[in-house]
Amino acid sequence: MNALEIKGLTKSYGGFTLEHINLVLPCGCIMGLIGENGAGKSTTIRLILDMIRGDSGSITILGKDNQDEMRATKEDIGVVLDEVGFPECLTARQVHNIMRNTYQRWDENVYIAYLNKLDIPRDREFKDFSRGMKMKLGIAVAMSHHPKLLILDEATNGLDPVVRDEVLDMFSEFTRDETHAVLISSHIVSDLEKICDYIAFLHKGKLLLCEEKDVLLEQYGILHCTAEQLRELNPAAIRGKKESAYGVEAIVQRDAIPPGMNISPVSIEELFVFMAKEAK
Numbered sequence: 001m002n003a004l005e006i007k008g009l010t011k012s013y014g015g016f017t018l019e020h021i022n023l024v025l026p027c028g029c030i031m032g033l034i035g036e037n038g039a040g041k042s043t044t045i046r047l048i049l050d051m052i053r054g055d056s057g058s059i060t061i062l063g064k065d066n067q068d069e070m071r072a073t074k075e076d077i078g079v080v081l082d083e084v085g086f087p088e089c090l091t092a093r094q095v096h097n098i099m100r101n102t103y104q105r106w107d108e109n110v111y112i113a114y115l116n117k118l119d120i121p122r123d124r125e126f127k128d129f130s131r132g133m134k135m136k137l138g139i140a141v142a143m144s145h146h147p148k149l150l151i152l153d154e155a156t157n158g159l160d161p162v163v164r165d166e167v168l169d170m171f172s173e174f175t176r177d178e179t180h181a182v183l184i185s186s187h188i189v190s191d192l193e194k195i196c197d198y199i200a201f202l203h204k205g206k207l208l209l210c211e212e213k214d215v216l217l218e219q220y221g222i223l224h225c226t227a228e229q230l231r232e233l234n235p236a237a238i239r240g241k242k243e244s245a246y247g248v249e250a251i252v253q254r255d256a257i258p259p260g261m262n263i264s265p266v267s268i269e270e271l272f273v274f275m276a277k278e279a280k
């Protein structure tokens with residue numbers, strides 16, 4: 001079963017269009033959504049959550065249309081948006097009292113375990129939380145009602161490296177259950193490279209690619225050559241390039257490059273930066 005299916009999704013604002021997005025996130029997997037500022041990541045997430053309406057296309061969450069059946073689907077989704085907002089005067093303990101009346105499957109024991117694991121104070125008011133503490137509370141709440149799909153928009157923002165590592169492990173652990181899945185957007189591409197099975201690149205409202213991470217890392221490499229050598233290659237094999245006084249670095253499709261040329265492995269971050277620059 002697919003956790004998420006997006007078909008032909010389009011949404012226009014004044015000067016921006018999210019254009020005909022198609023993607024599929026299978027259960028048991030984590031998909032990382034990467035894109036520069038203003039690429040359309042949050043817009044995509046808001047459309048998935050039916051917080052805004054698209055101009056055309058369809059979104060299916062765990063087999064259900066996101067507009068017709070969102071009420072029922074909400075129980076199955078854990079959400080953390082870039083700004084975690086709880087009433088200022090509430091403590092983590094009081095948040096529990098609200099959430100147990102909000103979610104049918106709210107699990108106090110799971111919530112307390114996350115409060116302990118993430119070192120979240122129980123009796124301090126939300127207004128006195130640091131940004132990182134707010135994110136941690138948001139994550140604990142999102143994961144404590146036995147969701148099947150986690151949707152995380154910049155949810156690791158503001159977390160220190162140690163906590164981030166711990167939280168990423170929690171997301172990986174979550175998808176060990178083959179009925180679970182995670183969609184996560186982040187500017188910390190190395191985090192996504194660490195945990196994601198699929199990578200989706202958004203650039204200026206267009207989906208440049210959506211592919212299994214391992215396939216991308218296997219398929220592409222960085223070619224080190226001269227400008228003349230690059231000109232002799234099939235242009236379709238070149239996904240981006242950077243020239244310097246020392247020569248050219250180009251992201252290439254490995255299988256379209258003659259043997260013997262100098263190709264080194266590429267990271268997901270390099271792949272995105274090169275491709276985004278090429279697609280200007």
Ligand SMILES: Nc1ncnc2c1ncn2[C@@H]1O[C@H](COP(=O)(O)OP(=O)(O)OP(=O)(O)O)[C@@H](O)[C@H]1O
Pocket residue numbers: 013014015016035036037038039040041042043044
């Ligand atoms: N309510 C709105 N009205 C008009 N334009 C909007 C609205 N919401 C978003 N946009 C525009 O849509 C574009 C995409 O914004 P979005 O927030 O989806 O980007 P993003 O990829 O999440 O960026 P960032 O990484 O900076 O958070 C931007 O140009 C933004 O100005």
